[in-house]
Amino acid sequence: MSRRPTDSSGISFTALYTGAVWHRHGLSDDTLATGKGRWLYRLMTPFEAVSKAAVGGNIRTFLLQRHLIIDHLIDRAITERGITQVLEIACGMSPRGIRLRHRHPLIHMVEADLPDMAGRKALRLLATNRLGDHHQVTPIDILADHGEYQLETVIDRVFDNTRPVIIITEGLTSYFSLATITDFWRRLSTAMARRPGSVYLSESYYQPSQPLLNTTLKALGSLLGAATRSQVSFHFQTDDQAREHFLSCGFTSATVHDPRSWYGVLPIPESRGEPMVRVIEASC
Numbered sequence: 001m002s003r004r005p006t007d008s009s010g011i012s013f014t015a016l017y018t019g020a021v022w023h024r025h026g027l028s029d030d031t032l033a034t035g036k037g038r039w040l041y042r043l044m045t046p047f048e049a050v051s052k053a054a055v056g057g058n059i060r061t062f063l064l065q066r067h068l069i070i071d072h073l074i075d076r077a078i079t080e081r082g083i084t085q086v087l088e089i090a091c092g093m094s095p096r097g098i099r100l101r102h103r104h105p106l107i108h109m110v111e112a113d114l115p116d117m118a119g120r121k122a123l124r125l126l127a128t129n130r131l132g133d134h135h136q137v138t139p140i141d142i143l144a145d146h147g148e149y150q151l152e153t154v155i156d157r158v159f160d161n162t163r164p165v166i167i168i169t170e171g172l173t174s175y176f177s178l179a180t181i182t183d184f185w186r187r188l189s190t191a192m193a194r195r196p197g198s199v200y201l202s203e204s205y206y207q208p209s210q211p212l213l214n215t216t217l218k219a220l221g222s223l224l225g226a227a228t229r230s231q232v233s234f235h236f237q238t239d240d241q242a243r244e245h246f247l248s249c250g251f252t253s254a255t256v257h258d259p260r261s262w263y264g265v266l267p268i269p270e271s272r273g274e275p276m277v278r279v280i281e282a283s284c
């Protein structure tokens with residue numbers, strides 16, 4: 001019998017690595033660079049180099065693909081749909097909030113993470129005078145089904161609930177089994193349906209069809225699962241499966257973005273074969 005997790009704080013340290021990747025690639029700010037992140041970046045470099053040479057892509061490739069495609073889709077939702085409220089769940093040390101507020105000074109940006117990580121982020125943004133009425137950091141726990149950190153409570157509290165919201169989870173959902181994260185997606189679609197026109201952006205990883213790569217990635221997934229005390233999972237194998245699943249969770253539309261459609265359009269690195277990552281854009 002599988003029990004639903006109630007504490008996923010073991011995942012938090014991975015935000016230091018992704019934070020270092022954003023910083024190394026000129027996407028971040030010195031405020032968000034951490035010593036541990038730099039250390040993890042150096043530790044991972046040989047592995048990343050071997051992986052790039054052997055299979056034509058590595059973790060950094062798909063991190064940059066997902067991050068820049070999500071950024072582009074947020075810009076599009078702001079400029080084409082006129083949405084001005086943005087919630088980034090599991091923000092970690094992501095510089096997205098800073099960059100978005102710089103590009104779109106009129107938006108209301110709320111960054112959210114587990115209480116410890118949210119506290120660390122808030123301190124760093126406060127130190128550089130970035131927080132205020134239109135840029136906030138708040139604690140959230142996507143597993144909470146009651147209390148002040150619950151998804152529904154946070155959204156009600158921080159936004160004008162007569163208007164739509166762009167909600168992002170980047171680097172979060174694959175740490176949970178499909179059953180656990182499906183509960184979250186259903187609750188999210190219900191909350192978004194109360195604010196018609198809202199958009200959800202996230203990413204998903206597919207199991208590679210190449211057997212050697214598949215075995216290697218499964219082993220890596222198990223290692224990461226043990227290190228983060230989580231159930232690292234590949235949820236889907238095809239775009240159709242992913243799309244159907246999001247529709248079954250209550251979203252009224254779902255588009256699956258393959259990084260290959262953005263080669264030459266966005267400044268993203270290219271994978272040698274089929275990219276492992278997809279970006280999901282779902283609306284209510």
Ligand SMILES: C[S@@+](CC[C@H](N)C(=O)[O-])C[C@H]1O[C@@H](n2cnc3c(N)ncnc32)[C@H](O)[C@@H]1O
Pocket residue numbers: 008009011012013014015018019089090091092093094112113114117140141142143169170171172
């Ligand atoms: C891989 S990091 C991604 C950070 C950031 N989005 C990025 O891409 O750089 C995963 C993040 O999920 C957060 N997290 C883990 N469990 C969570 C939960 N139950 N609710 C909200 N955030 C959670 C962690 O604290 C961590 O910041």
